[in-house]
Amino acid sequence: xxxxxxxxxxxxxxxxxGKITIGAGDVKxxxxxxxxxxxxxxKILLDxxxxxxxxxxxxxxxxxxxxxxxxxxxxLKLLNLSPKINDILQVTQLITVFDVFDDSQEAMASFA
Amino acid sequence: MCLICVPPGPxxxxxxxxxxSVVYNTAPVVCPAPLTxxxxxxxxxxxxxxxxRVLRDLCERAGCNEEDLRPLLSAxxxxxxxxxxxxxxxxxxxxxxxxxxxxxxxxxxxxxxxGEGFDPDTVPDPTAPENxxxxxxxxxxxxxxxxxxxxxxxxxxxxxxxxxxxxxxxTVRSADNEE
Numbered sequence: 001x002x003x004x005x006x007x008x009x010x011x012x013x014x015x016x017x018g019k020i021t022i023g024a025g026d027v028k029x030x031x032x033x034x035x036x037x038x039x040x041x042x043k044i045l046l047d048x049x050x051x052x053x054x055x056x057x058x059x060x061x062x063x064x065x066x067x068x069x070x071x072x073x074x075x076l077k078l079l080n081l082s083p084k085i086n087d088i089l090q091v092t093q094l095i096t097v098f099d100v101f102d103d104s105q106e107a108m109a110s111f112a
Numbered sequence: 113m114c115l116i117c118v119p120p121g122p123x124x125x126x127x128x129x130x131x132x133s134v135v136y137n138t139a140p141v142v143c144p145a146p147l148t149x150x151x152x153x154x155x156x157x158x159x160x161x162x163x164x165r166v167l168r169d170l171c172e173r174a175g176c177n178e179e180d181l182r183p184l185l186s187a188x189x190x191x192x193x194x195x196x197x198x199x200x201x202x203x204x205x206x207x208x209x210x211x212x213x214x215x216x217x218x219x220x221x222x223x224x225x226x227g228e229g230f231d232p233d234t235v236p237d238p239t240a241p242e243n244x245x246x247x248x249x250x251x252x253x254x255x256x257x258x259x260x261x262x263x264x265x266x267x268x269x270x271x272x273x274x275x276x277x278x279x280x281x282x283t284v285r286s287a288d289n290e291e
Binding site for chain 2: 022055
């Protein structure tokens, strides 16, 4: 999995690309979240536009990221779900947990 | 050329573990249905992609299209991730055996591990509201979503065996597959 980090004021946008799967992408996602929180960024937007695959470990890591950020009184939201990732969130009911956006400006404005 | 092998069963999990090995019988005989193969892997996550390549190869020979192949690959991935992480506890010297059978109607994938075994009925429903924020426990749920049938058994030799079956819509055996 590849990643690109952009900071817009106090919002960190993490653009992910490739596979978020067991043994590779899941660990990288955990590190990216820890780096953001340790760096004082508690408003995190995960851009999943270029994520090609996500397994149950990747989903689990995204849930873990959500709860970790919440415990630090931060917010984690999702941007640009592909149809495949959207299907995964629907079938797992996690679509009810995450705030999901298709537009980056709208997503950033939602961080109060 | 067809891929044939005698299903080795869990006894082939005995002995020193290779990094990965696949058994293809390429003897020039008339190819019976189904196309089959078996694969023995050491418990490393990177080996899952080896198992994917074998499945893709078999399915292509059977005439599966991507729509049929995609859920099979995802279910195989989840079964192997479970076998390596939860079954064999990532001990590389423990093996995972994968058996494949693909015919005109269905694909059947069986995965054996050398773990302590488990009761799949004890795995909580990950879609229940109280479990939504659990970071794990979705692998079997995905497998059941992707496949028509998923069965867990406990082989006499130990470990866990999961057998998954899915009907195929697209298989059209070409003349090449029957040579």
